[in-house]
Amino acid sequence: MSQSIIELKGVNIYQSSTLILGDVNISVDKGEFVYLVGKTGTGKSSLLKTLYGDLELTQGEGWVVGHNLRELTWKTIPFLRRNLGVVFQDFQLLTDRNVNENLKFVLRATGWKDEKLMDDKIADVLDKVNLSTKGFKMPFELSGGEQQRIDVARALLNSPKLILADEPTGNLDPETSDEIMQLLFHICRDFGTSIVMATHDYVVINKYPARTIKTENGKVWDNATVAS
Numbered sequence: 001m002s003q004s005i006i007e008l009k010g011v012n013i014y015q016s017s018t019l020i021l022g023d024v025n026i027s028v029d030k031g032e033f034v035y036l037v038g039k040t041g042t043g044k045s046s047l048l049k050t051l052y053g054d055l056e057l058t059q060g061e062g063w064v065v066g067h068n069l070r071e072l073t074w075k076t077i078p079f080l081r082r083n084l085g086v087v088f089q090d091f092q093l094l095t096d097r098n099v100n101e102n103l104k105f106v107l108r109a110t111g112w113k114d115e116k117l118m119d120d121k122i123a124d125v126l127d128k129v130n131l132s133t134k135g136f137k138m139p140f141e142l143s144g145g146e147q148q149r150i151d152v153a154r155a156l157l158n159s160p161k162l163i164l165a166d167e168p169t170g171n172l173d174p175e176t177s178d179e180i181m182q183l184l185f186h187i188c189r190d191f192g193t194s195i196v197m198a199t200h201d202y203v204v205i206n207k208y209p210a211r212t213i214k215t216e217n218g219k220v221w222d223n224a225t226v227a228s
């Protein structure tokens with residue numbers, strides 16, 4: 001319906017029966033980087049969950065990477081999930097297998113079967129996050145920053161048009177946060193991937209300025225741009 005990667009119109013977002021965000025209107029274009037800011041508990045994660053189909057959209061209209069959120073079913077949610085990547089603050093790699101096997105596990109779970117194509121894809125995403133040499137490492141052999149970069153690699157496996165990142169620098173020291181931010185901006189700029197990133201970290205926002213959407217008082221404010 002729309003050229004936008006994300007389009008929400010008059011959306012109400014609930015947790016159980018509590019209205020968390022009302023009358024949400026957002027549009028995000030291809031290749032845009034957008035921060036989602038707001039105090040704790042104001043609904044950033046709830047908004048992201050709505051965008052990746054974890055919270056059902058029952059009021060208003062929404063499209064994400066061409067999928068109508070009102071028409072999602074348990075059968076069609078996997079197709080939405082294949083067109084977007086999600087990065088979490090606390091994503092845990094499977095501890096009993098190396099990086100390559102972790103990534104292959106995700107590929108198999110999203111329908112990949114050909115071993116050679118899977119190996120090529122894994123090499124490709126590890127190269128994109130600059131960890132080509134770490135495929136045979138076990139998770140405990142990686143630093144926190146490297147694990148977070150593997151999580152970004154995981155999000156890239158299905159060549160998504162959109163990455164949703166929920167506080168991806170939340171557990172990282174400033175230097176490692178910088179690495180992740182440079183990586184996300186590189187992915188956005190060089191591959192045209194849209195990125196929506198929830199964060200509390202104004203140091204990061206000021207250093208890497210971009211359009212900023214704010215959750216506050218049950219509303220989403222979509223006109224603030226943070227100056228550098």
Ligand SMILES: Nc1ncnc2c1ncn2[C@@H]1O[C@H](COP(=O)(O)OP(=O)(O)OP(=O)(O)O)[C@@H](O)[C@H]1O
Nearest residue numbers: 015016020038039040041042043044045046047215
């Ligand atoms: N599964 C749930 N069931 C009921 N209420 C929930 C659930 N998850 C979140 N909430 C409530 O919804 C509101 C918004 O939570 P949400 O996690 O979206 O906020 P947030 O802005 O992402 O917070 P934070 O910055 O702390 O992650 C909060 O009041 C929270 O308690």
